[in-house]
Amino acid sequence: RAAFPADAPIGHPALSGLALAVALIEAGSFDEAEGVLATTYTEAVEQRIPQLHTWLALSRGRCALFQGRVGDARRWFTEARSVAEHSRFSMGERIALTGLLVCAGHLRDVETARLVERALAALPEDQGLLWPERMLGLAWGAIAQGRTDDAVVMLLAGADEALLRGERLLEVELLYEAARVGDPARVAARMRDAMGGVDGPLLTARAGWVQAVAAADAAGLAQAEKRFANLGAWVAAAEAAADLARVQHGAGRTRDAQGAANRSAQYLAGLTTVITPRLGHAPGPTDLTPREHEIATLAAAGHASKQIAQRLGLSVRTVSNHLQNAY
Incomplete structure (x- = not known):
């Protein structure tokens, strides 16, 4: 923040903006990240720098996805894919296709998921930046097609790859996603270990949610919901509230459960309709x-x-x- 933009340490000023935005996104400072990206994106497009254009569009897609703005994320990933394909930037295209698969999974768009899977399979194996993340896309493609068990296997395999490559942030993200679509208790212990080398508000919220949902801890889930909501991670907040509703409903706290279920729905208001395994059933007065x-x-x-x-x-x-x- 201190160096950008007047004393940018990396070549083109937009590169420093991109680096700052990526850090802000991982920290959960989404609005600030989007402000930086909007400025640097305009520079890259005006100066016709295709690889930088691709990275900025990818980052705007990632920012939107973390917030739960899946429709916006899909538009940015589509743009990134188009620019990367035109400029023969296969790594950028691979990351864009991964993002499109994640969006398709959240929307249960089976047709798009199958088309994107084929496009991703046709690319060469680049083993470049975020290579294990392709498993995130393939997992959500599987979810779109109703193959949740396969999705969990893919996400855990991706987490293993990320660990071997030293990509700890990506390992935590993939473990979090595995908990979202499968049994959180299966990854809770590993998540505690993975968090030993990373830190940040978004990571803390995700790790806290994994531990709380694995233990059916109502207080922990309420805290995770609040953390996600304060960050503006609306789908994550909605999922935490839905989990809280289930725990409270099971404990006979029907009024509290209904309040949590109502909050879950409110977090999603105004967003493109998403369907995730954890949002599938938040208890109400009539189950x-x-x-x-x-x-x-x-x-x-x-x-x-x-x-x-x-x-x-x-x-x-x-x-x-x-x-x-x-x-």
Whole structure:
């Protein structure tokens, strides 16, 4: 912060802006990061520097994704992929395709997930920066297609790769994602070890959530929810609140559970509709099955029964029956 932009230590000023923004994103300072990226992005585009343009678009996509703005993230990753492909920057294209797969998984967009998987498989193995992160994309592609167990295996394999390469931040991210889509207790101990070499508000929030959800710790989940909300990581906050609702519901605290479920829904207001394993079922006064909740969420977002059926691979009649039960 002190050196940017007047005394930028790295060549082109936009490179220093990019480095600062990446650090801010990993720390959870999303609004500040977006402000830096917006300025440096304009410089890179005006000066027609394709690789820098790619990195900045990727970073804006990553920032949006961490906030839960999946629609915005998808647009940035699409732009990054286009620029990288045109300039034959295969590593940038690989990272962009990874981001697009993560977005497709959050949106349960099966068709896009399959198309992007094929594009990613066609690229050469570059073993470059963030190479283990491709497993994050492949995992969310699997989730879009209903293969949650496969997704967990991929994420843990990616975490192993990241550890071997010394990419500790990426290891923590992949462990967090494995907890999001699988059994948090499976990664809780490893997450404690991985956090020994890293620090930061976002990392602390993620690690705290993993420990709390693994232990069904209501106080810890409430703290994780608050931390995520204070950072503006809205999907993460919604998931923590949904987990808290489940724990409180199981303890017979139905009023508290309903409050947590309501907060979970409020965090998602105004965002592109996302469907994640942890958002599948936040208890309410009348419990819905995970599938009923998923379908009702899509219907509430304005999707017609036929669209929902196509997205989830169900018949229109099945969707209608689930909606009747939900109503």
